[in-house]
Amino acid sequence: MKSFKEVRIMLSEAYSKNLSDKEIDQRIKKFGMNAKNFFGDLDKARVDMKKDYSPKKTARPKVWVSLSYPVRDGDYYFAFISNDEKKNTKFNDKLNDVIRKAAAGRKVTDQRKGMELIGQIWSAVSTEIKKYPKDLGWGDTMTREEIYASILHLVGVKEEVEEVLSVDKMRVGKRQKAPKYESAIGESDANWAKSLEKIQKQRQLDKISDKDKETLMKIAALLGKEKRRWNSLKN
Numbered sequence: 001m002k003s004f005k006e007v008r009i010m011l012s013e014a015y016s017k018n019l020s021d022k023e024i025d026q027r028i029k030k031f032g033m034n035a036k037n038f039f040g041d042l043d044k045a046r047v048d049m050k051k052d053y054s055p056k057k058t059a060r061p062k063v064w065v066s067l068s069y070p071v072r073d074g075d076y077y078f079a080f081i082s083n084d085e086k087k088n089t090k091f092n093d094k095l096n097d098v099i100r101k102a103a104a105g106r107k108v109t110d111q112r113k114g115m116e117l118i119g120q121i122w123s124a125v126s127t128e129i130k131k132y133p134k135d136l137g138w139g140d141t142m143t144r145e146e147i148y149a150s151i152l153h154l155v156g157v158k159e160e161v162e163e164v165l166s167v168d169k170m171r172v173g174k175r176q177k178a179p180k181y182e183s184a185i186g187e188s189d190a191n192w193a194k195s196l197e198k199i200q201k202q203r204q205l206d207k208i209s210d211k212d213k214e215t216l217m218k219i220a221a222l223l224g225k226e227k228r229r230w231n232s233l234k235n
Helices: 004-012 021-029 032-039 042-049 085-103 111-129 141-155 189-206 210-234
Strands: 162-165 171-175
Touching: 021 032, 021 042, 032 042, 085 111, 085 141, 111 141
Parallel strands: none
Antiparallel strands: 162 171
16 A cells, blocks of 8 residues: 555656557557567567556657656656666656756757766766666666766757667667766766767767778778877987
């Protein structure tokens, strides 16, 4: 039986509802003729899917086809992985509050100023997240990337995400490369900028073919060799 406090919170804040029959039909329909091969017994699959939650009213509704625990309407889903559903929801709420407070309602269109604000929010997240139970999986790459992508979305900086797909191109999530959490003494501005630069370079590399990558590596090696030669002449 829920306590008075829990009931009051539920009445004041709406949370994700379980997937509707219509949403479940849509999920199965995406697999077409392969639905039985993927889900097995469809009646049993429907019962299992009834336990999942709809992403419809989350802050980024098109990122997931379903949620493993409910979140507040308008909040970001961080894909925590504890076996305790209530624990996942509780800390999902808490981290959303921390992120929104750190953002202080600011939304920017200038990319440079946006990255500065993201750095401030990421610092607050890094301090907060390490207080949370480890079984939430906050140290996992997937969850860290979900948190970072949510910050970008909140601030208004364009996300460059990679879709993660399963059978028949059914979207199960998107991934946004993210820097590591800051250390206890904080990450310097130089290290933060270097981390973001590394992510940007990796994005660019991911978009080109292996043959072009090989050519770029050869050019970089030649430029490095030429630079060393000039330095030796100067000395």
